[in-house]
Amino acid sequence: MLRDLFAKKRKYAQIPSEHIKQDVPEGIMTKCKKCKKIMYTKELNKNLKVCLNCGHHHQMTAKERIDSLVDKGTFVEYDKHMLSENPLSFPDYVEKLEKDRASTNLNEAIVTGEGKIDGMKMVIAVMDAHFRMGSMGSVVGEKITRAIEKAMELQVPFIIFTASGGARMQEGVLSLMQMAKTSSALKMFSDQGGLIISVMTHPTTGGVSASFASLGDYNFAEPGALIGFAGRRIIEQTIREDLPEDFQTAEFLLKHGQLDAVISRHDLKDKLINILDIHVTGGEIEW
Template sequence: MLKDLFAKKKKYASIPSEQAKNDVPEGIMTKCPSCKKIMYTKELAKNLKVCVNCGYHHPMNAKERIASLIDEGTFIEYDKEMVSENPLNFPGYLEKLEKDKEKTKQNEAIITGECSIDGNRAVIAVMDSTFRMGSMGSVVGEKITRAIEKAKELHIPFIIFTASGGARMQEGVLSLMQMAKTSSALKLFSDEGGLIISVMTHPTTGGVSASFASLGDYNFAEPRALIGFAGRRIIEQTIGEELPADFQTAEFLLKHGQLDAVINRHDLKESLANILNIHQPGGDKRWQEN
């Protein structure tokens, strides 16, 4: 009898851990890539996708980002139906776009629109790294440009959240042209006194970092975000030197004067609201009262 009991314990103890993992439905748990802590995905979402253990900022898609920032029910989306073509007849490009549309339930790597944050109207553009790695093609550049022009027309601030691997290779020079187009639109907007707020999230690289992402009146970033133009290895090979461990992080850029602040996601809405309040005509009444 005792022998049978020990045999049963041994049997259960021998169940492989991998099998136990397979018993948990996919998506229920999330493992933090920074501290390796495993947590419930729903709990992570409630905490704005910030790890409760180490503070690592997990990527947010555009819809999640907008929902976390704006006054409920105030978002009016622009150019929702705009889609990319295949101007260079790049093999497989349209098929890849269709897969990303199905996966993300959106038509491109950016969502733009008008909203209210703490009662302040603004035009917002939010890039989405889950769609073609947030790459900048013709549609992304066009939607950003139209959003800037709409902010100019309405005389309200323009806020952009960047998350991108850079220009979209399948569109070649047409994607690179978006750097000049968006930068020109921002210059015209700025010349008329428009307020530009740029928030760089992980990652913001390539042509995006070298154009509209860095042209804000306020340039912010989330903690530990990767921000840079060329890759680390390419730079090290070019200059023949080893770069600092924190090179191209938000904290490194802040230390060297390329950012105005690194802001925790939990504090971002309040920070944006304060800036928008201050820049209201006549300034923030709360400041005047004090």
């Protein structure tokens, strides 16, 4: 009898079968990383991936970003088929690149191209943190440089959205040299009167924050974005002091004069249109 009793308990305590788990569609719900509220993914996407409860800005893909800003049917991508190699023969690097290409449908951590925003032509570069954490390798630096040169040729503004963990260690100094290359290209573009708009999204760190991300005529950021060079713990261990709670956030940088504005994703397109209108058609600023 005792054996039967325990058998019944085991029966009612069974873990749901794989068949039952598969009946619930994956991706239909999303939990906010900040407030932990669960919401329909479809509703979150409609809201530009901004939490409906707390306003937390979830990461967007490069395609989502471009679709949300660029006039429909006007975007023409540059250098889509440019691929990274393995110059240092770093173990498993090629396999990791192939895995990210398969999971993101991207060939690299950035998408560049030209298009129009409210009818005004510009060149845009959008980093995607879903590919190798948006790390900057040779191809990322080369694509950005080519995009800047194209903006120079077309004499149109250059807009870049950054999202990166920094330089890609698997490419060593070839990755680090992209800081100088992209910065030089931006300097030449600026000297010719080109307009540069940088929008830093979460996260913008390492060599990316220390180069092209911070060189805009306008430097903006999304709310709550992590922006900095070295990691928080490294800095605290070096200076032997505790840092403020909001250290390296977009709001902290704005407070200390390192940003021009922190702009919600819902307002960003209107702000970009306003700035482009000023510089392209001579309109008036509206803040």
